[in-house]
Amino acid sequence: MLVATSASAQSSSFDSCVKGLRQSVLSQGISGAVFDRATVGLEPDPDVLKAFSFQPEFRTAIWDYLAGLVDQERVDDGRAKLKEWSKVLTEAEQKYGVDRNVIVAVWGVESNYGRIQGKRELVRSLATLICADKRQAFFRGELLATLRILQSGDIPQEALVGSWAGAFGQTQFMPTTYQRLAVDFDGDGRRDIVGSVPDALGSTANFLKQAGWITGQPWGVEVKIPSNYAGPSGRRTKQSLAQWKSLGIKALGSISLPETTQAALLLPAGPQGPAFLVFRNFDAIYSYNAAESYALAIAHLSDRLKGGTPFKTAWPTDDAGTSRAERREIQQALLNRGYDIGEVDGLIGAKSREAISEFQKASGLAVNGRAGQQVLKALRAPVSPRAPVEAKPAVGG
Numbered sequence: 001m002l003v004a005t006s007a008s009a010q011s012s013s014f015d016s017c018v019k020g021l022r023q024s025v026l027s028q029g030i031s032g033a034v035f036d037r038a039t040v041g042l043e044p045d046p047d048v049l050k051a052f053s054f055q056p057e058f059r060t061a062i063w064d065y066l067a068g069l070v071d072q073e074r075v076d077d078g079r080a081k082l083k084e085w086s087k088v089l090t091e092a093e094q095k096y097g098v099d100r101n102v103i104v105a106v107w108g109v110e111s112n113y114g115r116i117q118g119k120r121e122l123v124r125s126l127a128t129l130i131c132a133d134k135r136q137a138f139f140r141g142e143l144l145a146t147l148r149i150l151q152s153g154d155i156p157q158e159a160l161v162g163s164w165a166g167a168f169g170q171t172q173f174m175p176t177t178y179q180r181l182a183v184d185f186d187g188d189g190r191r192d193i194v195g196s197v198p199d200a201l202g203s204t205a206n207f208l209k210q211a212g213w214i215t216g217q218p219w220g221v222e223v224k225i226p227s228n229y230a231g232p233s234g235r236r237t238k239q240s241l242a243q244w245k246s247l248g249i250k251a252l253g254s255i256s257l258p259e260t261t262q263a264a265l266l267l268p269a270g271p272q273g274p275a276f277l278v279f280r281n282f283d284a285i286y287s288y289n290a291a292e293s294y295a296l297a298i299a300h301l302s303d304r305l306k307g308g309t310p311f312k313t314a315w316p317t318d319d320a321g322t323s324r325a326e327r328r329e330i331q332q333a334l335l336n337r338g339y340d341i342g343e344v345d346g347l348i349g350a351k352s353r354e355a356i357s358e359f360q361k362a363s364g365l366a367v368n369g370r371a372g373q374q375v376l377k378a379l380r381a382p383v384s385p386r387a388p389v390e391a392k393p394a395v396g397g
Contacts, residue, residue: 013131014042014043014044014127014128014131017127017130017131018039018042018127018131021035021127021130021140021143022035022036022039024140025143025144025147028144029148030144030147030148030151031151034147034150034151035147037150037157038123038146038147038150038157039123039127042123042124042127043124044124044127044128044131044132045120045124045125045128045164046128047164048120048124048125048128048129048164049128049129049132049134051163051164051165052129052134052164052165060293061317061321061370062268062269062273062293062296062315063269063315063317063320063321064321064322064370064371064372065293065297065321066293066296066297066300066321067320067321067322067323068321068322068323068324068327068346068348069109069297069301070297070300070301070304071323071324071325072323072325073323073324073325074108074109074112074301074324075301075304075305077108077112077113078104078105078107078108078113078301078304078305079305081104081107081108081113082100082101082104082305085104085197085198085201088185088197088198088201088202089103089104089201091185091202092185092201092202092205093205095202095205096202096205096206096208096209096213097209097213097215098204098205098208098209098213098215099302101302101303101305101306102208102219102281102285102298102299102302103201103204103205103208104201104302104305105298105299105301105302105305106171106204106208106285106288106298107170107171107200107201107204108301109294109297109298109301110167110170110171110172111169111170111171111172113170114170114197114200117161117162117168117169117170117172117194118161118162118163118164118167118168118172119161120161120162120163120164121160121161122146122160122161122162122166122168122175123143123146123147123157123160125162125163125164125165125166126139126142126143126146126166127143129165130143139166141176142166142174142175142176143166143175145174145175145176145178145179146160146166146175148175148179149175149178149179153190154190154191154192155190155191155192155193155194159194159195160194168193168194169193169194169200170193170194170197170200171193171200171201171203171204173193173203173207177207178191178193178203181203181206181207181210182199182203182206183199183202183203183206184199185198185199185201185202185203186198186199191203207288208284208285208288211283211284211285211287211288212280212283212284212287213280213281213284214279214280214281217257217279217280217281218255218257218279218281219278219279219281219282219285219299219302220263220266220276220277220278220279220281220282220299221251221252221253221255221276221277222251222252222253222274222275222276222311222312222313223244223249223250223251223252223265223275223276223277224249224250224252224275224313225248225249225265225267225271225275226247226248226249229247229248229249229271231247231265232265233264233265233266233267234264234265234266235264235266235278235282235283235286235292236264237264237265238262238263238264239262239263239264240259240260240261240262240263241255241257241258241259241260241261241263241277242259242260244263244265244277245259249265249275249277251277252312252313257279261279262279262280263277263278263279264277264278264282265277265278266278266282266292266296268292268293268296269315269316270316272316273313273314273315273316274311274312274313274314274315275313276296278299282295282299285298285299319370319372319373319374320372320373321372321373322371322372322373322376324346325346326371326373326376327346327347327348327371328344328345328346329376329379330352330356330371330375330376330379331344331345331346331348331352332344333379333380334352334355334356334359334379337359337379337383339355339358339359340355341355348371352371353369353370353371354369356369356370356371356375357369359375359378359379360375363378365378
């Protein structure tokens with residue numbers, strides 16, 4: 001009875017919150033009919049609140065994060081997309097001055113080239129976050145922008161689905177970003193980043209240009225730092241290339257920029273891991289999603305699409321990350337052993353992490369729920385057949 005009463009109270013509180021939102025958005029130019037259609041039968045989504053508390057860009061080890069986002073599968077798919085959409089990308093480069101490989105890298109990381117755009121209804125997700133008092137001012141702005149998209153008719157409500165936080169479309173724009181920067185790049189009179197690849201790619205190029213992209217300049221370069229380096233680092237600490245060189249930092253790739261070019265030293269896994277000097281274009285990528293690991297994934301994928309190689313310096317771990325193909329192999333092996341992992345999709349969610357933890361415990365491995373190389377190796381080992389149980393003689397036989 002107590003549980004039922006609590007659920008009823010929560011539902012009443014959510015309904016009251018939604019009614020308050022109606023008054024707020026109507027005062028800002030949204031019609032009552034648009035709001036009512038968008039919120040009819042609306043209920044909170046508890047999974048959105050769980051996702052709010054777990055964001056992989058900030059909680060996943062950098063080598064795991066990059067291994068799943070920049071793998072050979074995504075590189076191969078991206079190169080095929082570069083050929084398929086060459087004409088559109090040429091036009092985007094000419095109009096906005098942004099490297100086509102970076103545009104396609106954003107597309108690949110954000111939605112796996114349009115294949116995974118998210119399934120959560122934007123209005124429901126945003127209302128859930130607002131009514132749970134999660135960054136309320138921010139998400140109120142995103143809900144208002146979502147309703148304006150519906151009111152404009154650019155994108156129908158059934159297509160306005162995306163991530164738990166409200167990002168949507170092939171390159172995952174937040175609704176306010178869509179309002180400011182989405183473009184009609186295919187000329188059909190609608191800014192449709194959900195169903196139109198040209199609109200998604202053109203809008204992404206426009207975003208990066210407005211974020212300060214400098215045509216012809218690289219995002220950065222991998223470098224080697226002295227073994228005893230204890231100098232400055234961090235994305236906001238910028239010095240000239242000449243100053244970095246004076247500290248013994250050497251580029252591991254070709255770079256043709258003036259010595260006065262400002263750069264920051266990035267050490268995403270500390271001084272023992274890969275190091276990078278990053279330029280203004282890295283900051284432009286960072287503005288797409290404010291996490292250094294995310295920006296590095298986009299930057300690295302763009303290099304790989306051009307034919308670049310993996311980083312020269314290894315990550316400081318004895319249990320490297322796994323590609324999506326390897327993660328699917330882990331999931332299938334766990335499934336074959338009777339573990340419940342849900343769908344074999346290469347996405348390591350709660351069920352997969354729980355199954356991995358159980359397998360690690362049973363195998364004498366450190367229990368952390370990670371789909372790393374150690375778990376993969378252990379799962380590839382042949383399963384020892386159980387010893388046959390000796391039959392007991394029947395009583396009185």
